[in-house]
Amino acid sequence: DIQMTQSPSTLSASVGDRVTITCRASQSISTWLAWYQQKPGKAPQLLIYKASSLEGGVPSTFSGSGSGTEFTLTISSLQPDDFATYYCQQYSSYPYTFGQGTKLEIK
């Protein structure tokens, strides 16, 4: 199975900050990587697919990059609505696997 390791587990930042979350795969997944945002009590919401493609309706302050085993999610200027938990997911092969999550908190 492909293991996904996210870092950091928790990130404290302020409105307007630029933040980066990293996701590493235990083997190459090409660009079969998605990022999701989850707010308390809500279902996850797709942000980024194929490592760098922005889902429709997602603000352009979000961006993704990477291929192979190293990936990043960047938020260029944090907005109040962005404080949530973020997960990466590989969908290169079954069993699909998620990273353990990064909780983005207000500093």
Added chain:
Amino acid sequence: EVQLVASGGGLVQPGGSLRLSCVGSGFTFDNYAMSWVRQAPGKGLEWVSAISGRGGSRYYADSMKGRFTISRDNSKSTLYLQMNSLRAEDTALYYCARDTVGITDFAFDIWGQGTMVTVSS
């Protein structure tokens, strides 16, 4: 509107069984693979199982193999998860999700609201 509505969760004793359902609407259901993803209270997301659009291929996480069975009835636009031999560690919110692999490859673009399964005596 494209949506998924999950149901069937509840309280069940250890060793018991439960069947979850997920009804899709607003899209051609049998064009899409579907997955179940679960989230234990206060924990992260865990992929559970997937099934291809026509139902011919099924996949499971190792910890669910032999206990859970995924199926679908495309005439009813409904996805199912039959869960047997339930354990306390299966307690979680179970989400269904539309899997776009092989169509748009957008990963899981639509999620249901989740249905809670609690395994306890």
